[in-house]
Structure formats: C-alpha cells, structure tokens
Amino acid sequence: NAGVTQTPKFRVLKTGQSMTLLCAQDMNHEYMYWYRQDPGMGLRLIHYSVGEGTTAKGEVPDGYNVSRLKKQNFLLGLESAAPSQTSVYFCASTHGLAATDTQYFGPGTRLTVL
Amino acid sequence: GENVEQHPSTLSVQEGDSAVIKCTYSDSASNYFPWYKQELGKGPQLIIDIRSNVGEKKDQRIAVTLNKTAKHFSLHITETQPEDSAVYFCAAKRGSYQLTFGKGTKLSVIP
Numbered sequence: 364n365a366g367v368t369q370t371p372k373f374r375v376l377k378t379g380q381s382m383t384l385l386c387a388q389d390m391n392h393e394y395m396y397w398y399r400q401d402p403g404m405g406l407r408l409i410h411y412s413v414g415e416g417t418t419a420k421g422e423v424p425d426g427y428n429v430s431r432l433k434k435q436n437f438l439l440g441l442e443s444a445a446p447s448q449t450s451v452y453f454c455a456s457t458h459g460l461a462a463t464d465t466q467y468f469g470p471g472t473r474l475t476v477l
Numbered sequence: 478g479e480n481v482e483q484h485p486s487t488l489s490v491q492e493g494d495s496a497v498i499k500c501t502y503s504d505s506a507s508n509y510f511p512w513y514k515q516e517l518g519k520g521p522q523l524i525i526d527i528r529s530n531v532g533e534k535k536d537q538r539i540a541v542t543l544n545k546t547a548k549h550f551s552l553h554i555t556e557t558q559p560e561d562s563a564v565y566f567c568a569a570k571r572g573s574y575q576l577t578f579g580k581g582t583k584l585s586v587i588p
Contacts, residue, residue, distance in 0.1 A: 367520070403486070403580055405579055405580040405581050406566065406578040407578075408575055411575065453521070455520075460573035465511070465523050465526075466511075466576060467523075468513075468520030468521045470518075470519055470520050471518075471519070
C-alpha cells in the first residue's frame with residue numbers, strides 16, 4: 364500500500380513549456396486534490412475532483428488544467444508554464460467529503476519555471 | 478469564505494520545553510480542525526484533529542484545544558524532542574467544504 368504517489372519529484376521548465384504532473388492513490392479514495400505550496404502562503408487548492416470524470420476549480424485554478432480519467436489517477440497540467448508557477452505541488456486524497464475525512468498527501472513535486 | 482490565521486510563523490524552543498501554536502478562523506460554521514506536520518522534503522501528515530463538539534483532545538505529547546466562542550484553536554506539544562522540528566499547519570473545514578489551511582509554523586527544537 365503506497366498511499367499517494369507523485370511523479371516526477373523534481374522538474375525544471377522553461378517559460379512557455381508544458382508538462383503534466385501525475386498523482387496516483389491506491390486507497391480507492393473518491394476525492395482527490397491538487398495544492399500548491401509557496402513560502403509563507405501555506406497550502407492553496409488549485410483543483411479537485413469528487414469522482415472519476417469530474418473536476419472542479421479551487422482557490423487558484425488559473426493556468427492549470429486537470430483530468431481524472433481513472434479513479435486512482437489525478438493529472439495536473441500546465442499548458443504554458445510561467446515563472447509564477449514555480450512552486451511545490453502536492454496531491455491529496457480522501458475517502459469521502461465528511462468533515463472528518465482525513466486528507467492523505469503525496470510527497471510533492473518541486474517545479475521550477477525559468 | 479473561510480480564513481485561517483496561524484501564529485507564530487517561526488518558533489524555537491529548547492528540547493524538553495513546551496511549544497504552542499495558535500490559529501484563528503473566521504467561519505463560525507467550521508466544525509473540523511486538523512493539524513498537519515510537514516517534515517523537510519515530505520508531504521503534510523495529519524497528527525491530531527478535533528471536532529467542534531469537543532473542547533480538548535490529547536494524544537501522548539500533543540494536544541489540541543478549541544474555543545468555539547473565540548473561534549480559535551491551539552496545538553500544544555510537551556516535552557519537545559528534536560524530531561518534533563518541522564512545519565506545522567492548522568486547518569479548518571465546514572461540513573463537506575474544502576479544507577482551508579493556515580500559513581504554517583516552522584518549529585525548531587534546539588538540543
């Protein structure tokens with residue numbers, strides 16, 4: 364049981380390049396989330412998914428797209444990377460949406476956009 | 478929407494001393510308050526949580542208190558150890574709404 368895994372761990376992009384971050388969970392969780400973490404800003408929600416084939420915008424969705432084609436995978440895409448997207452990206456998942464459902468986080472992807 | 482303020486942003490304590498981190502929230506309907514610990518290079522991990530119908534919860538050396546009237550909650554770590562050094566995040570949630578995180582506290586435990 365690996366929990367939540369993220370690929371890749373590190374990536375450097377040039378402005379304008381595109382890339383996809385992959386999140387996978389093996390806990391059969393229904394809900395998945397993408398956050399970005401910036402110094403002094405805490406964790407901010409980018410997009411989330413309440414089930415296979417469904418996605419929704421979070422607090423800071425601009426410049427990102429997501430897809431949830433399979434229940435266990437949640438992809439985060441950057442179509443045209445900008446230096447402002449330099450950040451550490453975390454994926455998380457929960458079993459349900461009950462107030463007490465624990466969010467399990469992946470180890471993160473450190474992205475640098477030059 | 479919900480707004481969570483966390484203080485202090487950095488905290489240094491001597492090994493064996495206690496550490497206290499405080500958070501305030503704005504939405505009086507929030508009913509779930511988890512605390513996460515993030516070690517260097519890793520994702521946040523839940524360490525303790527509390528529901529709005531409970532005033533205090535303890536798990537070994539860590540405890541969380543909640544004051545619904547004042548809309549604040551605190552994390553208490555006693556007998557701190559070097560392995561407690563990490564960034565701690567508080568969060569608040571209302572029902573099925575999303576978690577709102579504080580900006581984090583970097584705790585350093587000095588041997």
